[in-house]
Amino acid sequence: MVHAQFSPTAREAVSVAAVAAKTGKDLTWQEIADAAGLSVAFVTAAVLGQHALPEESAKAVGKLLDLDEEAVLLLQTIPTRGSIPGGIPTDPTIYRFYEMLQVYGTTLKALVHEQFGDGIISAINFKLDVKKVADPEGGERAVITLDGKYLPTKPF
Numbered sequence: 001m002v003h004a005q006f007s008p009t010a011r012e013a014v015s016v017a018a019v020a021a022k023t024g025k026d027l028t029w030q031e032i033a034d035a036a037g038l039s040v041a042f043v044t045a046a047v048l049g050q051h052a053l054p055e056e057s058a059k060a061v062g063k064l065l066d067l068d069e070e071a072v073l074l075l076q077t078i079p080t081r082g083s084i085p086g087g088i089p090t091d092p093t094i095y096r097f098y099e100m101l102q103v104y105g106t107t108l109k110a111l112v113h114e115q116f117g118d119g120i121i122s123a124i125n126f127k128l129d130v131k132k133v134a135d136p137e138g139g140e141r142a143v144i145t146l147d148g149k150y151l152p153t154k155p156f
Contacts (some may be wrong), residue, residue, distance in 0.1 A: 004078040011049035011079045014071045018047045021065035035060045041128035052078045118153040125149035 005011055022032065033043040036057035043061070046053045053061060053075045062072035089095045101108075112121060127147040135141045 001078075002078065003149070004076075005080050005151035008049060008080045009080075010074055011077070013050045014067070014074045015047060017067060017071060018061070018065050021067065022047075025065070027064070032061060032064060035064045037128070040056055041130070045128075046075065050085065053090050069111050106143060112150075116150045117152050120153075121146075122151050123148060 010055040022029075029044045029047075030040050032034055032047065033040040036043045036046075036053060037060070038046075038053075042051060043053070043057070045051045046057075047061065055076055058072050058075040061067070061075060062069075067075075084094065084098075090097050104134075113119075125148065127145070129143075129147075131143045131145075132139050133143055
């Protein structure tokens with residue numbers, strides 16, 4: 001049976017325990033994702049409380065991180081999504097994404113609507129990828145791919 005959470009508190013506690021175990025065992029998010037058999041972005045989001053894991057994936061993550069049965073069950077529940085509390089984010093990395101949307105949000109909206117029409121890009125039917133690539137001018141660059149299904153607005 002599918003269950004949903006209506007408060008993020010329980011999932012936050014599981015996230016804290018899971019991240020502590022990840023750190024204590026010196027694991028990477030990729031190693032946890034490999035155990036779960038799903039993408040690193042999805043599993044990371046799930047462990048951090050933003051997605052439900054399928055039963056077998058939750059059990060594998062629980063075993064790897066030595067989580068108890070209750071935590072494994074909670075990893076399978078539909079969470080209350082949203083990881084940024086009200087106001088402007090203060091974490092520098094999250095703030096930079098906020099800044100990117102402040103600067104390019106209207107541009108993205110204009111280009112999406114021009115190419116697709118009235119609608120949204122789904123964050124549920126979605127894929128995320130993060131890659132580190134060499135910068136031709138020296139250093140490194142982050143290539144972030146956001147791949148969401150377009151959902152048109154339907155008049156009723």
